[in-house]
């Protein structure tokens with residue numbers, strides 16, 4: 704089947720594109736980058752564009768039989784609009800002229816369910832992460848879920864646990880609404896999305912996906928995925944004038 708991948712140049716997007724081709728699909732990949740290094744190849748056509756732009760979406764969706772999205776935004780104190788903005792554009796274009804099958808990616812944090820095997824410290828770390836580091840991002844994921852759920856399309860919302868890169872070969876499981884565990888490897892999320900294209904039992908449902916045989920602690924995931932990238936993006940403090948040099952206060 705011809706599958707459009709949105710967010711194709713991201714970390715999950717690249718794995719997903721490759722796995723779709725291995726599974727025998729033809730891929731049309733959308734990216735905002737000029738240099739889509741490593742993305743194009745046998746079975747994949749790369750199209751440059753923005754997933755919040757309806758004209759770009761029309762080009763990348765033309766003739767597709769399914770659309771899968773692993774679009775993502777960075778954690779930020781500012782209001783995040785990536786998820787809701789793209790969801791509005793995608794559902795508008797699909798509703799008017801496109802395939803009905805849509806798989807989007809959200810997060811397990813949006814579920815009210817918490818794994819009872821979590822320790823008190825893990826719960827506290829998770830609550831702080833939701834309320835402080837990720838509040839604006841998760842608010843926008845919730846808006847995206849609402850837009851998709853009321854779209855009338857054949858949607859599935861994927862909710863991975865803490866996303867990580869794992870080298871070891873892993874196993875994964877999917878369940879409606881929530882699933883026990885600590886993490887989901889990006890490769891497993893990609894595999895679970897590919898799997899959704901050949902099944903209908905999660906249509907108009909939320910599918911929680913977890914890696915079942917390996918895990919990374921909640922605090923380590925939050926550090927790697929949320930805190931460390933923010934520290935890297937922080938502007939360097941202004942250089943101090945040398946003591947006693949020109950312009951220094953007397």
Ligand SMILES: NC(=O)c1ccc[n+]([C@@H]2O[C@H](COP(=O)([O-])OP(=O)(O)OC[C@H]3O[C@@H](n4cnc5c(N)ncnc54)[C@H](OP(=O)(O)O)[C@@H]3O)[C@@H](O)[C@H]2O)c1
Nearest residue numbers: 710712713714715735753754755774775808809810866928
């Ligand atoms: N990190 C976690 O712990 C976690 C947990 C649960 C769920 N998730 C979700 O899982 C999904 C995959 O995560 P990931 O870490 O693999 O993603 P990622 O590496 O951050 O990639 C996200 C991709 O989305 C693209 N994108 C964003 N807005 C776009 C737009 N308007 N048009 C076109 N492309 C756009 C980005 O492109 P640019 O390179 O051009 O910016 C980037 O390539 C995301 O939805 C994420 O929110 C993450």
